Amino acid sequence: MKIVVTSGYHKSRHAIALIVLLARAGYDVGYCLNVRTLSLRRVRAYYRFYGKKFFSLVRRRMFDSGSGAQLHPEVRYISEFLLAERIAATTVQQACKEVGAKLLSVGSLNDETSLSAMRAYQPDVIVYAGGGILREPLIAIPKHGVLNAHGGPLPKVRGMNAAEWALMHGLNPGTHSHLIDRGVDTGPLISFNPLTVADDDRVADIRGKAVVLAVQSHLRALKMLDEGGHWTTTPQRPSDGRQYFDMHPLLLGILDGWLAVGRLRNLKLPEDVKEPANP
């Protein structure tokens, strides 16, 4: 099966893990579409989104050496996962070299360079691991579609900070595998992979665990496709859920407070899921 992985930046641990593990599982990872970090358009979009916080994020990413000792919990879980899986690559470039995939650096996943490479390669699946919003022309290229692992239960919680918003509504966080369509997390659903919230977890831990679970969800979804020849999907209606946006620190503080005093113990799972599975 011909696979393409997207990547939001050149040190994306999420993308590195996917490239290596998909290749180890026997998939033909032909390309990684890596969105260039240094594009004026991107910097402007991020600045508009993060405001002044953008500069500290850039600093953190630029000088983040990958050592586990001082890592933020959001990054610690995926770093430990890479270690456990004996993945030595620290950049997307190294991961591509290791598995023999081509690395294509693009300004945007939807630009002409990206589209013409994909039209020529004709992938079976594009596995989304970051890089911005996808437009119709790219979505239409892969035979089985673009696979995403959304950070919260769909269709209830669409959009940004899905794990946090799931918790805010007493829903079990997890990753929901689905196919990307034109809307925001409105594509056909494949399966939900819940994660267990431990007593001492805080929001950052849950976000960190969700990144690892996203990698595992992709592998599971592709295995389903491999075994069945197609995905059995459930369509969503736009009215089935709400779109959420980035959560303000004051609300994140409330969530952390609830987690600290154990007020989020009875989280609800979607009806068709029986047991949470820890990453």
Place this chain on the structure above:
Amino acid sequence: MNDGATTTAATRSASYWTDYPGVANWPGATDQHRLHAAIDWLCRSMDARPDDGSCVSFKLLKGWSYSYPETTGYIIPTFYRYAAIYQRPDIAERATRMARWLASLQQEDGALPGSDYRPGIVREPSVFNAAQMLIGLVAGYEETGDESLLVAADRAATWLASIQNDDGTWTKFAYRSGFSPSYYTRVCWPMLMTVVHSHNEQVRAAAVRGLDHIAAKLQPNGAIRDWGFAPDKPAFTHTIAYTIRGLMEAARLEPNHSHWSAAAEQAAEKIFRIFEIRKRLAGAYDQNWKGTNWYICLTGNCQLAICWMRQFDATGDIRFVNAACKAIEIVSQYQPLRPKIYSALKGGIPGSAPVWGRYLTMRFPNWAAKFYADALMMRDDRLQHIEQHPPGAS
């Protein structure tokens, strides 16, 4: 973490005196400091003139201007609320003085004057300004039980009803002659506030007529026609929020008119999505939601944050509180706490950001500080409510 969202009124009061000097520690000031500074600024705007009104604004080139009865009216409930939360009877006493001052301005036919207050000059009445004064008169009556304030409010509301056209519009005594804007929802809402106590059916019927007329101007894209200062010109977020809030609050007082709240919710949700996607609000929007993006109307940010929190009250949708927190945070960045030129600016909120933006250019209006203080107090209430009601809690 949450700026006192969980503190009780008593501890807030205690911390007032110890925390407030911390305002000097710019930029580490908390939102509590900012709220106290905004209220102090409003007190200074009151002390700048010998009457009991609050000055319309501080102009960067000319200093304090004259007292403004219109906005003094709606500053009154802000002062009462702050006084109750932080146990400041001196602020409540100021609010009562303001209300009595407004009543003293009433004309023989019940009308209340427009424009600013200058001793010896008789101003022409104004529909919108009179209605904003009603807010203060009713709040003064509710707080003190002083019947003379209710009598003044009822007379003013009756005057408003008497000059209304049959179709629910007001074209006399308008800001722009002959134009009855949609933000007159904020004329109808104070009329209904008065009716709660006066039970004056003539006033109630006029308010309902006015709101029905405006609610019918809702466009399929969520905009409401004529919600700016002039027809077919982009509307500042200030008057957009006036329109939405008027419909929302009136619908709460008259629950049988669900089409008012439906119109308000559609407009509020539309602008909420624009804000969340673009991460900022424009200073003004036209009827197709094309924004004038080069400046922000800061008071509009605060007022829309208030509308979103009222939307949360009605629907329980926490996304609206989330957006309100962000909109307020943007305004906080522009509140000077250690101004280098005018100490009078400390705690005030400019009309626009940048300060040379098109809304109240180079001025710090008293209503910007008022709506900022309201928004901060409401936000703390809502956060406290959310914190005390985790999902699934009995």
